[in-house]
Amino acid sequence: MLFRFAEFELDQLRAELRGPDGTPVKLRRKTFDMLTLFAANAGRILSKQELIEAIWPNLHVGEDSLFQCIREIRHALGDEKRQILKVVSGRGYLLDVTVTTPVADTGVTTTAPAAAPPASEPVDPGLLPDTPVPPVSDIPPDADVPRQPAQTTRWWFGLNRLAAVAAAATLSAVVGFAAAPVFAPGVPFKQLPPTVAVMPIAAGGNDAEAAAMAAAVTTQVTDGLAKIATIRVVAPQSSSSAAADYVVKGELQKAGDGWGLQARVVVAGTDEVQPVAAVSTGIKDVELQIQQSRLAAGIGYQLAQLLNTAVYGAQPGAAPLPSSSKAAIEQATAALNRTTPRRFDEAQTMLEKALKDDPGNIDVEVALAALKVRGLQLVWYGRKDSIAAEASAKAMLEHALGARPNSLPVLEAHCRFLVATNQFVEGLVACARTLSLNPWDGMALYHIGMAQLQLGRFDDALETFKQADRYDTPEVSRWTWLLGAGLACVLMDRDEEAVPWLQRSIAITPASGRTDMVLSAAYQRTGRTDDARAAMARALELRPSSTAENVTLPFKNTSQIYRVAADRLVKANVEAGLPRR
Numbered sequence: 001m002l003f004r005f006a007e008f009e010l011d012q013l014r015a016e017l018r019g020p021d022g023t024p025v026k027l028r029r030k031t032f033d034m035l036t037l038f039a040a041n042a043g044r045i046l047s048k049q050e051l052i053e054a055i056w057p058n059l060h061v062g063e064d065s066l067f068q069c070i071r072e073i074r075h076a077l078g079d080e081k082r083q084i085l086k087v088v089s090g091r092g093y094l095l096d097v098t099v100t101t102p103v104a105d106t107g108v109t110t111t112a113p114a115a116a117p118p119a120s121e122p123v124d125p126g127l128l129p130d131t132p133v134p135p136v137s138d139i140p141p142d143a144d145v146p147r148q149p150a151q152t153t154r155w156w157f158g159l160n161r162l163a164a165v166a167a168a169a170t171l172s173a174v175v176g177f178a179a180a181p182v183f184a185p186g187v188p189f190k191q192l193p194p195t196v197a198v199m200p201i202a203a204g205g206n207d208a209e210a211a212a213m214a215a216a217v218t219t220q221v222t223d224g225l226a227k228i229a230t231i232r233v234v235a236p237q238s239s240s241s242a243a244a245d246y247v248v249k250g251e252l253q254k255a256g257d258g259w260g261l262q263a264r265v266v267v268a269g270t271d272e273v274q275p276v277a278a279v280s281t282g283i284k285d286v287e288l289q290i291q292q293s294r295l296a297a298g299i300g301y302q303l304a305q306l307l308n309t310a311v312y313g314a315q316p317g318a319a320p321l322p323s324s325s326k327a328a329i330e331q332a333t334a335a336l337n338r339t340t341p342r343r344f345d346e347a348q349t350m351l352e353k354a355l356k357d358d359p360g361n362i363d364v365e366v367a368l369a370a371l372k373v374r375g376l377q378l379v380w381y382g383r384k385d386s387i388a389a390e391a392s393a394k395a396m397l398e399h400a401l402g403a404r405p406n407s408l409p410v411l412e413a414h415c416r417f418l419v420a421t422n423q424f425v426e427g428l429v430a431c432a433r434t435l436s437l438n439p440w441d442g443m444a445l446y447h448i449g450m451a452q453l454q455l456g457r458f459d460d461a462l463e464t465f466k467q468a469d470r471y472d473t474p475e476v477s478r479w480t481w482l483l484g485a486g487l488a489c490v491l492m493d494r495d496e497e498a499v500p501w502l503q504r505s506i507a508i509t510p511a512s513g514r515t516d517m518v519l520s521a522a523y524q525r526t527g528r529t530d531d532a533r534a535a536m537a538r539a540l541e542l543r544p545s546s547t548a549e550n551v552t553l554p555f556k557n558t559s560q561i562y563r564v565a566a567d568r569l570v571k572a573n574v575e576a577g578l579p580r581r
Helices: 029-040 048-055 063-077 161-175 208-226 288-312 323-337 341-357 362-377 383-403 408-420 424-437 442-454 458-471 475-491 495-508 514-525 529-542 560-575
Strands: 002-005 008-011 016-018 085-088 092-095 099-102 109-112 195-198 246-255 258-267 272-282
Touching: 002 029, 008 029, 029 048, 029 063, 029 092, 048 063, 048 092, 063 085, 195 208, 208 246, 208 288, 246 288, 258 288, 272 288, 288 408, 288 458, 341 362, 362 383, 362 408, 383 408, 408 424, 408 442, 424 442, 442 458, 442 475, 458 475, 475 495, 475 514, 475 560, 495 514, 514 529, 514 560, 529 560
Parallel strands: 195 246
Antiparallel strands: 002 008, 002 099, 008 016, 085 092, 099 109, 246 258, 258 272
16 A cells, blocks of 8 residues: 655555655664554554554563654654654654555545544543563564564453554444443443543642642553553543542642652542552652652552452452451461461461362462462472472462453462463563553562563563562562562672662561572672671571572573573572582
8 A cells, every 4th residue: 555645655565655756765664664554544643552562563562662663753754843743642643644545556546634533532541651561572672573464462352452442432422431330351342441530639738849749640640540451541521520430539748758649539420439548758869750650659559459359359249258268368468478488388278278168269269379379489388299289379370360350369360370480471471461450560570570580681670670669569569579679680790789679678578588598699799708698597597498409490491591690699609608408
């Protein structure tokens, strides 16, 4: 097909853009593909997510690749003033020109007029803050690979996203954006997904600084929620909850050396108020952007959890969870992050009894599977028991995924299981799925980082752990990504840089032992031998059966780069007092 617009010709057959004088304009393959997509959709806003999914199908790439293509398109079209390819704030990009497409051999010309979408169209998940979901493939995002047909995948729709958005917009026009009831999984076009409106966060004290912070946090929360595949974010119409199924309201206050933010969710129709716990962040020695990220993530994480529970949390036809089962789940959840072998055994016993009393209960199954995965990670099972524990966790998670494919606790546990059992590629996909339902999930980012580490992509892993630290949610898991960042630094021989990460991790959760071992290696290699031996002594007290033969993670499916670096770490541990066998 040949597209003509603004005195340019875009020739798909020859993969060529020609300028007004007919001279070819050089474009990289991905940039040409993106310009073709814009030309085929002239007059329609394309979100960043749509563009990424269409141009890099089946790959997870960062937004830098997208921005580079946008810059190259504007340079090729001489569009420095951004009058041809426009940015629509908070929504995406628009090719705002008339495009004609002459039909081959007939002389007939069809026209695609530039037309902005109606003002009443709901907010599209367009320009969103970057959440680093690392590439599943090691192929560079902009590599000149054989072109694939432009296609997209959506977890919820399961259809071409462009078509799905168009269908949803048409349906929305028919029903007048009435508040839609919660939809049933598997029938996405029978009912619209729940809608969420984020009201501007109120700033207390008539403070200009607080007002600016509140506006920035409102934008980040809105943009993050717009990433979630199973809800739709709409523009707030008023302070009334009638404009959407759920309305988010919040207040920001500055107190002393920190910010405090409280938010709540109002349910349309009933005006029921769902509270969200307050979050706070310090100001001293904390960059402004991190302050904003942590406030937005602190509220956004809880909102995503709350909305996911409201839509997908209940097992159809299930009776209320008994108090004994709730207590077992709470103890198991705590044991995932701040645990000792004794507490682990107690939690496992309680959950096994709860599951025996209520067979097939998804909540209990997921909690028990996640706990068993934790036991596998900490090598608290013998060889025979570990095989049985892995098989049991797999079976329970497969059952849970079949029953609740969009439940965050199920997806988080599956993400953890795949990475813990060295199924790294599958784990990256599963963890990205978790992030598509809660973009602020630091535990999913931690597991992505661990997969990257063992694939030998140390720099990528460190950036992923740092992103989790910028979000700092959920707080109970904070020690994990701090450990991950320290481990990444040690594997890259950046031992001095590793020490503060590891010290912060131990200050939060001192009972792991694994963190002390990594810290011991960092101390040993920087000449702090007394500190190294003290750290190793603490590690052996917590993990008394540890030796050089069993402290490393399994090498199955890991890269040679990782194995060599891990061997260097263990060598330093032995020098600090770790028994060889």
